[in-house]
Amino acid sequence: MFAWSWGTVQMASDNKASPAPNTSFGFKISKPTFNAFKTSGQNYIFNSSWPSLQIAFQTTITSLSSLTFDTTYYAYRVPHNLGYPPFTFMWAVNKRYSTLANTYERYIPAVDNTYIYLQIPSSETLFAPVNIKCFNINLTKDVDYTLLTGDNSFLAYDSNFGIKIAKGNKQTTSKDLRDYVVHSRAQSPLMLAVKTQKTITNPVSTVDGSYTIQYTSKLSYPAWVYGFVGRSTANNYYQFGQLYSQAYPRTFTDGFVSYISYLPSSGDDSATLVITRDPMFAPTITSVTY
């Protein structure tokens, strides 16, 4: 399945499982005519057990000059103060194509217990504004969520059923979904797993001295895979593993089998795979040609 022709492939065994906390409680809202106690999958409008991505901290940087430039990691840094290294996305203005100079592209920054480090591939230039969203996912904690079924149907919305909780200064009468903490008309991508070096099945280093973390998705479609290599001695600094060859750190995946290695001789002593999946409703299928 792997198409890369450069770089070393060092597959291992899958990490041991770390089941998520019991989520057989909470609240579930089913579609009309379905019994919320008995139904499953796509018949739920909302389920508090869905491991959704939730934003624990966010900010937008309008000027890079207002930030501290970290000379250790050669990156601007932004405090998040969550106390753990959070799974984080950032979107920055992309000016590579001058005709579309106000477009935004997503990047995966480095993080530690205190800061987000605004790193992008060395071939590109970072411009402001930069929007950062840190999620309530701790990169040092293993967890495997139950593989939920029911993502193959369109979810019609009925305003008479569901749940909505508005943000602090917003009203529940708002029609703008941005005004809500949670709204059952909307869904989030779901977490599948966080795998770290703590659950390596057979912790034996390979010839070059590296250790490998591995996860196999049971989804029928490619999962969303994010690999990181970390340094517990450096305030849990985690750097994103790019998906292309000749990169270190590098994430290997075809969307099904995923792994990342860390090399203690380089100072790294940990690594993490974060696996997410599509939300619990079917996509719009679009076929286009160029």
Added chain:
Amino acid sequence: MDNNYGVKISAPGTNVKFGSVNDITFNTKYPFLKIDTQLPTGFQSINLSIINDPPEPDGFIDVDKYTVIYQFKHGYSYTPSLETLFYVVSPFPGVPYYQQYFLDSGILSAHTAFDGASIYAVADNTNVYFIVWKYYEPGLGGQQNPLSGILLRISCHVFVDDLSGA
């Protein structure tokens, strides 16, 4: 992100007031990252077939060439958060290097360090764009990278959430 109201559910045996992020299974303190289930462009599976080869740079004065090969209106009046997963179903035959799987941007074809064809996804306040970037430097051994015949499967999430940080 107010602590004074909302819903919080912890795992059995965990005090809901003190549980760590992994012990709290539901917490409305943190806004959900949201995709509108009723917006057809919110979550798409796009089969993108490249029939016509995007233009090559001339390789001498102009070593870069950008081409928007597909765009769609996302339906919001602001720039939304965007994430894309690319899966190359059919690569260009015989190409020495490409990425079968990548997020947001990646390499569709490359022969040497001095040439390549990449694709990346971006959004502004109207559209989502898929842009092919080609470059090559023939004086250093670079080659052109034809893309016709490539089939991509793209999973695209256009989030409700904007980039204001509010």
